[in-house]
Amino acid sequence: MTMLRLEGVTANYGHLRALEEMSLSLDEGDILAVLGANGAGKSTLLSLISGELKPSNGRIFFNDVDITHLDPFQRVRKGIALVPEGRHLFASLTVEENLLVGGSTRRQGSWSLDAVYDLFPFIKERRRSRGGQLSGGEQQAVAIGRALMSNPALLLLDEVSLGLAPVIVRDLYGGLRAVANEGTTLLLVEQDLTEALGVASQVLCLLDGRVVLTGSPDSLSQSQMITAYFGDGESAHKSERS
Amino acid sequence: MVWTNAVVQGLLLGGLYALFSVGLSLMFGVMRFVNLAHGDFSVLAAYAAYVLVEHAGGTPLWTFAAVVPMAAVVGFFLQHFILDRALGAGELSPLLVTFGLSIFIESALQQGFGANNDSLFLGPLSYQSWKITNTLYLGRLEVIVFVVAVALISGLQLFLSRTQPGRLLRATADNPRAAALSGVNPRRVRALATAIALATVAVGGLFLAMRTSFTPTSGSNDLIFAFEAVIIGGLGSLWGTLLGGLILGVAQTVGSQINPADGILAGHLVFLAVLAYRPQGILAARNAAL
Numbered sequence: 001m002t003m004l005r006l007e008g009v010t011a012n013y014g015h016l017r018a019l020e021e022m023s024l025s026l027d028e029g030d031i032l033a034v035l036g037a038n039g040a041g042k043s044t045l046l047s048l049i050s051g052e053l054k055p056s057n058g059r060i061f062f063n064d065v066d067i068t069h070l071d072p073f074q075r076v077r078k079g080i081a082l083v084p085e086g087r088h089l090f091a092s093l094t095v096e097e098n099l100l101v102g103g104s105t106r107r108q109g110s111w112s113l114d115a116v117y118d119l120f121p122f123i124k125e126r127r128r129s130r131g132g133q134l135s136g137g138e139q140q141a142v143a144i145g146r147a148l149m150s151n152p153a154l155l156l157l158d159e160v161s162l163g164l165a166p167v168i169v170r171d172l173y174g175g176l177r178a179v180a181n182e183g184t185t186l187l188l189v190e191q192d193l194t195e196a197l198g199v200a201s202q203v204l205c206l207l208d209g210r211v212v213l214t215g216s217p218d219s220l221s222q223s224q225m226i227t228a229y230f231g232d233g234e235s236a237h238k239s240e241r242s
Numbered sequence: 243m244v245w246t247n248a249v250v251q252g253l254l255l256g257g258l259y260a261l262f263s264v265g266l267s268l269m270f271g272v273m274r275f276v277n278l279a280h281g282d283f284s285v286l287a288a289y290a291a292y293v294l295v296e297h298a299g300g301t302p303l304w305t306f307a308a309v310v311p312m313a314a315v316v317g318f319f320l321q322h323f324i325l326d327r328a329l330g331a332g333e334l335s336p337l338l339v340t341f342g343l344s345i346f347i348e349s350a351l352q353q354g355f356g357a358n359n360d361s362l363f364l365g366p367l368s369y370q371s372w373k374i375t376n377t378l379y380l381g382r383l384e385v386i387v388f389v390v391a392v393a394l395i396s397g398l399q400l401f402l403s404r405t406q407p408g409r410l411l412r413a414t415a416d417n418p419r420a421a422a423l424s425g426v427n428p429r430r431v432r433a434l435a436t437a438i439a440l441a442t443v444a445v446g447g448l449f450l451a452m453r454t455s456f457t458p459t460s461g462s463n464d465l466i467f468a469f470e471a472v473i474i475g476g477l478g479s480l481w482g483t484l485l486g487g488l489i490l491g492v493a494q495t496v497g498s499q500i501n502p503a504d505g506i507l508a509g510h511l512v513f514l515a516v517l518a519y520r521p522q523g524i525l526a527a528r529n530a531a532l
Contacts, residue, residue, distance in 0.1 A: 050423060076425035088420040090413045092532075101413045104406060105425035150425050 002064075003028045003185055004049065004154060009058030011044050018044040019209045022058070026202075028153075031186040033200035033217075035193065035229060040206040042189040043085060046156050049187070050082040051075045062154070077105050079153035085162065085189075087143040091132030095123055095142050098131050102149030109151025110182065116145035119175045137168035144175065154185045161192040169195055193225070207231050243377040248499040249492055250378065256491025257388035258453065260484040261446030262468035263475075264395060265439030267483045270472070271415040271532040272435040273329060275336040279343035281465030283440055284447030286347055287313055288456050291448050292360055302362035302452060310444050317440030321433040329432075344461065351458030359455035368452065387449045391484065394442060399480050402532060411435055415532045443468075470513040476523020480532070485525055 004026040011019040019041040026032055036042050047053035049060065051072040059068045062078055070078070081102075090098050099113055117124035120141040126134060131142065140160060147155060157176070161169040173195050180186055180199070190196035197203065197217045205213035205228035213220065213228035266280050290312065291305035328339040364383060371379040402408035414421040414431045422428055450456060450464070467490060475486025490509050497508020516523065 052419075052423075072422045073425050073427050076423065081425075082423050084420070084423060088417055088423070090416040090420060092416050093409065093413060097409050097413075100406065101409055101421065101426065102424045104410060146424060 001028050002026070003030075003062065004187075005061040005064075006048075007059045007061070009048060009055045009060060011041075011048055011053055012056050013044075017209055019048070019206075022209075022211060024204070024211075026154075026185060026187065028185055029180075029183060030202055031180050031200045032188070032202045032204060033196040034187065034189045034204050034206060035191075035196065035225070036206035037229060039208075041209040042206055043158055044209075045206070046082060046158050046187070046189055049075075049154075050080060050156055052082075076150050076152070077107065079107065079151075080156065081147035081150045081152035081154070082156040083140075083143045083147045083158060083160065085158040087136075087139045089131030089134070089139050089142055089146075092130060094128055094130055095134070095138075096127040098142050098146050099149050102146030105150045107151040111148045111151050113149075116148055119148075119178060120145060120171075122171075137164050137172070140164060140168075140172055141175070144172065144179075148179065148184075152184060154187065155179065157186065157188045157190075159189060159191065161190060161195055173199055193229075205229060243375070244499060245496070247378050248495045250380070251384070252492030252495035253488050254380070254384040254388045254491070255495060256471075256484075256488030257384075257391035258446060258449055258487070259467050259471045259490050260391045260395060260487030261387070261449065262443060262464050263471035263483050263487055264398065264480060265442040266465075266468045267472045267475075267477060267480070268398075268411075268435050268442075268532065269439045270477060272411060273325075273336070273432055275329075275333070275340075276469065277439070278337060278340040278465065279347060279461075280340075280439070280443055280468060281461035281463065282344045282347040283313065283316075283461070284443045284450060284464045285351065285456055285458065285461040287444035287447035288362070288451035289351055289355060289360075289458075291362055291451060292355075295362065302364060302448070305362075306445070306448060309448060310441050313444035314437040314441040317437040318433045320440070321436035322429065325436065326429055326432060344465075348458050348461065355458060357457060357459075359457055360451075361455040362448070362451040364452050383449075383453060387453065390445065390449070391487070394445065395480050395484050398438070398442075402480070407434060412532050467509070470509060473521075473523055474513055474516045476520075476526030479525045482523055482525030486523065489524075 002025050006022055006024040009019060009022045034042050034045060044053065048055055051070055055068065059066055062080060067075055067078060090101065099116055123138055123141050123145065126138055134142065160172055169192065176186065177199055188196055188200065200217055203215060203217050203220060204211060205225065207228060213224060262284060266277060269277050287309050290309045291302055294305045294308060295302050324339060325336060328335040367383055371381045373379055402412055410426050410431050411434060414426060414428060418428060471486035471490050472483055474489050475482030489512060493512040494505040494509040498505030
């Protein structure tokens with residue numbers, strides 16, 4: 001069953017077009033990795049789905065309900081949670097308080113404080129520490145846990161691995177596999193191709209705000225993905241000319 | 243002993259200033275703007291109590307039960323229908339809107355009540371005191387105001403740290419973007435903050451009206467004292483707000499002891515000194531917006 005549908009969505013930052021006529025369909029239980037270089041439109045896509053950015057054209061549907069004009073907090077209540085790039089923890093609140101704020105929507109589901117601590121046991125030891133006192137990996141785990149506390153049907157993750165040691169990234173992706181196994185649909189924006197392709201069931205490549213490649217990780221060759229990721233040189237020249 | 247008396251009286255006065263400043267600090271923490279009509283709402287509460295006592299009679303103390311909840315409701319809807327719109331129109335708009343509100347409230351009160359001094363007379367409680375030593379007396383009302391201020395700030399601190407609505411307020415003050423992405427309705431939280439702010443300043447306004455006289459324009463002074471207390475104590479801590487109120491109160495009474503005409507000036511000088519040497523305030527909490 002289709003959970004998320006984007007129909008001809010265009011997004012601008014002032015005069016700059018960040019995403020153009022994008023259409024996308026995501027089924028329940030899918031794990032979609034969105035790949036692309038800096039400025040390709042990946043984070044813009046997440047901002048559109050989470051409601052932080054409103055499209056200048058097109059519509060967004062979640063479980064067949066038009067959510068194009070809903071605010072971010074309303075989308076969380078519908079079941080869409082975003083783990084933002086940079087984590088954005090509440091620095092003055094403790095780990096436990098951060099998680100409890102995430103649980104304020106009271107959506108029904110299996111995620112609770114105990115379930116989050118089971119998923120990432122290392123943050124349980126720091127539950128009385130303030131968000132601003134945590135390491136990058138701990139902050140990322142709390143950010144994921146906080147999003148899970150709203151019992152989302154769709155979890156959006158923006159650059160989970162950014163700035164973290166590989167061993168921490170492996171732990172976090174281990175947790176995300178467990179989340180996916182619970183039935184949560186994931187949409188990952190990631191520059192770490194190895195981890196993203198290891199977990200994804202679908203891949204979508206963006207280049208200059210357009211979808212240039214889609215498919216399952218197994219069906220796509222490495223050269224196809226490299227071309228889609230960096231462009232074939234033509235698109236770069238085109239952007240420079242425009 | 244004269245100085246001890248000045249300090250003790252200053253501490254008691256500081257409790258009243260803390261009542262004025264808590265709401266200002268809360269609104270600034272959550273919305274990052276100074277409500278320029280904050281002092282006028284204290285005067286509005288005082289006049290509301292004055293009218294209630296005029297019509298229903300009895301001791302003014304009962305008016306707390308009517309005026310404080312009324313102030314909270316006014317705060318909720320004021321935020322919902324006026325201030326939220328101003329917040330969406332840029333950083334300067336809320337300042338201009340609250341400045342306009344301040345002028346409107348003062349003008350409306352002057353129209354309705356004239357420019358004369360009014361007060362809420364409590365009977366013997368207004369002048370009775372406890373004798374501590376031959377030279378030190380504690381006014382009963384002043385002590386009550388101080389105790390209420392400490393209890394109210396303690397309660398508010400507990401509310402912010404132990405309850406879910408309190409956590410949501412702190413989360414929104416800390417990182418509004420992350421709060422919205424966690425499912426927190428920012429409009430609801432802002433309305434709650436303004437409701438609490440107006441309820442607390444109403445308590446302060448009623449006590450001020452019981453301690454001394456008030457006029458339609460005395461809100462401007464209340465705003466300045468509240469602002470100074472917040473800056474002295476430091477944004478980010480309710481206890482800092484209490485401390486700021488106490489320091490301001492002591493500075494004023496000690497200044498008055500030196501020269502009766504210089505009490506207010508002494509308070510301003512302490513405020514300027516803190517602003518110059520510790521602009522974040524004395525008890526500014528690290529990483530905390532509330």
